[in-house]
Amino acid sequence: MSESAKKRPGRPRSIESDRAILQATIDLLIEVGFTHMSIDAIAARAGVGKSTIYRRYSSKEELIADAIESLREELVIPDTGSFWGDIDSLIESAAQLTLNPLGKQTVAMIISTALTNPQFAQMYWRKYLQPRRQAFAIVLERGKQRGELQADANSDLFFDTISSIMLYASVFPPNAESWGTYVRRVLDFLFRDKMPNGLTNSG
Amino acid sequence: MSESAKKRPGRPRSIESDRAILQATIDLLIEVGFTHMSIDAIAARAGVGKSTIYRRYSSKEELIADAIESLREELVIPDTGSFWGDIDSLIESAAQLTLNPLGKQTVAMIISTALTNPQFAQMYWRKYLQPRRQAFAIVLERGKQRGELQADANSDLFFDTISSIMLYASVFPPNAESWGTYVRRVLDFLFRDKMPNGLTNSG
């Protein structure tokens, strides 16, 4: 890691520029969206030369991937005292991330890049989803110990299912009810039977 | 009730050009992908002037949406004799549609357009998913009558769940097993308990 860290000659790269580039990228992503965003516009908004961007990122896609990466929330593991309360908390924070314009752009970008570029999909999976999947195992384990869940409940499939529903509901938003209500209703439908005591929707 | 189809004056638009444009679009979508496909190239390949394209579609996006629309399969309702056999059949045909390069491009295009443009999402839902959801109700009903399913199984949520899983598995392909195997495994996990006799994975 320390490989030539400080011994590179010449002027070091400006941290201020790093920051300004990412901020301008995010701003424009929100304002005009991925497609209509130009590198020239980012450079102008950031008060930076284009070469300063291209020195850091070799393409528009890479820049945007990094900008989104920089936004990512800290991974927090909810602990409300009940399994369903934890799920509710996860739904709530997913809703906050996803249901604003930037969130939609972000999801669109990730999905369409992932579908086009398998390497990106894998990278994203490894760096973002995998940790959350593992964190979810903890939530599920606590549920088991509280006797809220059957002992053989599969954490990974549980997580994937929740993620699937959320993604689907983001792409095709239900028009009769809210995103969160719909997501809860589907999960209720799927998992009610897996809860020894049934399950109370907190909607 | 004819929608003024033939009373417009002047030379009618060429159906042959319609067809050639869509075919060229699909060919190039497969060969070079959405991003690297140019209208000029489509026009050249179709043996058509650019204006003939722009007379029909006001942008690249619109053209591609229509090209994809034109590809869509006839809606077929499987009837294999068992509910799980029908599901298998649905998974199989979804796999065929989705797992080739064009299919991925198509899904990417639909998802990212849908996330960006809610009207498109709604239109797509109404014209494509809704009919399939209704067709699925028939499959499920047959399962109930055969006693394979609980009488209260909710067809819509069932369908949405299956769709969700498939979408998710398309975006983030499992790396240890095949797409179809993974999809079946998740459905098995979710619905096994809803089958009075249990359920035998045909994998």
Next chain:
Amino acid sequence: MSESAKKRPGRPRSIESDRAILQATIDLLIEVGFTHMSIDAIAARAGVGKSTIYRRYSSKEELIADAIESLREELVIPDTGSFWGDIDSLIESAAQLTLNPLGKQTVAMIISTALTNPQFAQMYWRKYLQPRRQAFAIVLERGKQRGELQADANSDLFFDTISSIMLYASVFPPNAESWGTYVRRVLDFLFRDKMPNGLTNSG
């Protein structure tokens, strides 16, 4: 079937369309000029189909040539009683033809077509300038008979010189005096000595 046509069969060409096409052409020539005038616009303005124009004229140039042709004044030979009075009258009518926007466009069109296309130049010369040159011979002859001019004055060169000056003054308008005043001043300079009694500028 066997009935042979005595007259030309089919619908005769519309004289009204002939007229409307030329009028629309002239109007647009004045309003937007040769370069920015489109056949589509002429057809629309004339309330006529494009093919109706192309049945009559094989190109934009031909149409405009005919439109200009249709505008041309009757050839009138002035007879004011004095040679210089006649010249004044010619200058006056040339000014009226030339110094409005249409006139300038017309001159521009004629000159640039003539320079590009020798056949047009020759045609224009033969059909327009030649007759006026011959008419001028009459004016000059009357001047000789009145003793206003030397007996050996060459009518053709006289005419050409006057035309030359007028053309030059149209292209590079004098900025200190009016077109007509300038033209008269040059002619005075050139021809004063050729008048036995000198010459009185009527300016």
Next chain:
Amino acid sequence: MSESAKKRPGRPRSIESDRAILQATIDLLIEVGFTHMSIDAIAARAGVGKSTIYRRYSSKEELIADAIESLREELVIPDTGSFWGDIDSLIESAAQLTLNPLGKQTVAMIISTALTNPQFAQMYWRKYLQPRRQAFAIVLERGKQRGELQADANSDLFFDTISSIMLYASVFPPNAESWGTYVRRVLDFLFRDKMPNGLTNSG
């Protein structure tokens, strides 16, 4: 007094590109003419991007005006020892400039632009004709001092007349004699009487 020549930031415009663009423009003007010349073709021939052209010129017309400007000959004042010899020399060099295809295109362009656009006419007059008119005053002055001309000969009108005749003869070339012969004949006709000793046409 330096016009901020070198203090503009950023990469300076390439002089090599300037040159290549003008050369390609002139080449194509000669080969295919004004109307059939495309900016794309100029860019390709010059080995330059279209934007490099449009950064310098906002339209085809402006580019061609500059290309022609760049061709213009050095102003040379003939001094053959006799006034008529000097005139002959002027006619000769005008003929060389004017009577080839490029020359005709050039004249056509100048005339038709001048008639359409008074600012261009004035600019052209000021930058091209005015200096030549002043140079001609020197030629005429020498003629006076040699006693070849009357002392009151007006240099400006003299020059304008010569220019007029030349322009007219370019637009409507005489068909019985050469351009030069015709021009000389008209000048002979007009100015013979202004020469104390008469004048000998060198034709």
Next chain:
DNA sequence: CGGTAAGCGAGACGGTACGTCGCGTCTTAAG
């Protein structure tokens, strides 16, 4: 402490694709 090497804002560069417009031709139905 002065040289050297990289980074910097600015902006021009060769390209590619865009969506528009005009040309002159072709195809309808109506007259």
Next chain:
DNA sequence: CTTAAGACGCGACGTACCGTCTCGCTTACCG
């Protein structure tokens, strides 16, 4: 057989970005 309407193939237009390449300057460090 012409007409009005308008679609057609073609090809140029001028614009917008791409990712690269100079410019003339900082800004560090290293000898």
